[in-house]
Amino acid sequence: MRLRDAGCFIRGRLSVGLARALNARRRPERVAALPLETVLALRDPSVVDLARVLEGRGNAEREALVARYLSARGVVFETQRFNTFEGSGANYVIEVGAGDRVLVLIAHHDAVPGSPGANDNAAAVGILLKLLARTAAAPPRDLRVRLLFTAAEELGYLGARAYVRATELRGVAGVLSLELCGIGDSLALWDAPAETDLTRGFARAVEGLGYRRDETYHTVGRIPVFGSDHRAFADAGIPAHGLTVIPGDEAEGLRRFIFNPWRSVFRQLVHRPRPFDTYHTPRDRSDTLEPAALDRVGAALDALIRTF
């Protein structure tokens, strides 16, 4: 086991263990997950509808439901199963478009124990499922868009690390991992300490939509404590960043919270700015999701695919 894998493993175990212990003492909140059949009966379900299919369910069920949704919609996808001493699960891979360059967009389908896992990260799964329908209807001719639905992100990016180990990454020009994409009005690209083709492409795409740097979109450097699946790709030398929506009026509080490792580590105990007030808690329910925030991410990704 490489040292880096060991670090991810230990961190993941700590984070999940902490959530399990704290959430066991918190009052569970009732969530009414939508049956898959209800959503399949809709011709064009919303992102919130899609998120509600996964909300409040255990990880095995979440994983199975993503595959059942894709199959029922007639989507051709690859299932990549992994099984290591760290854990097991299934990643799903779908590719749309043509050409030599690949843009990988990731949403993990698992959640921490005791949290309904709506904003972290069923909302991101829903965003990518909607994006898939749009992109498949008009595939890009110069770019392959690869959607990756990973398992076990909460276990130190285990699914993404398994994917990176098993996959030829030649041609992958950029990777974005969607995390906490359902609350707020500003976009944040993070773990972006230096300019890359992807940070430039992202800036071009969102500025074309009217976003302004440091006002309505932010590019921030390497974040301590928090992380996401893109880090498995960054370790392989590929431009790879996280994408999150934040409330603009919390930007300063978020900066203080995220860049102070001690605040982040003891995040369960300190006042947490939105969207971290519900993160990894029983309050991460779909009724906290803001459709406008979800639409922002969808539109930004559409623009990125058009211009990258």
Ligand SMILES: [Zn+2]
């Ligand atoms: Zn997450």
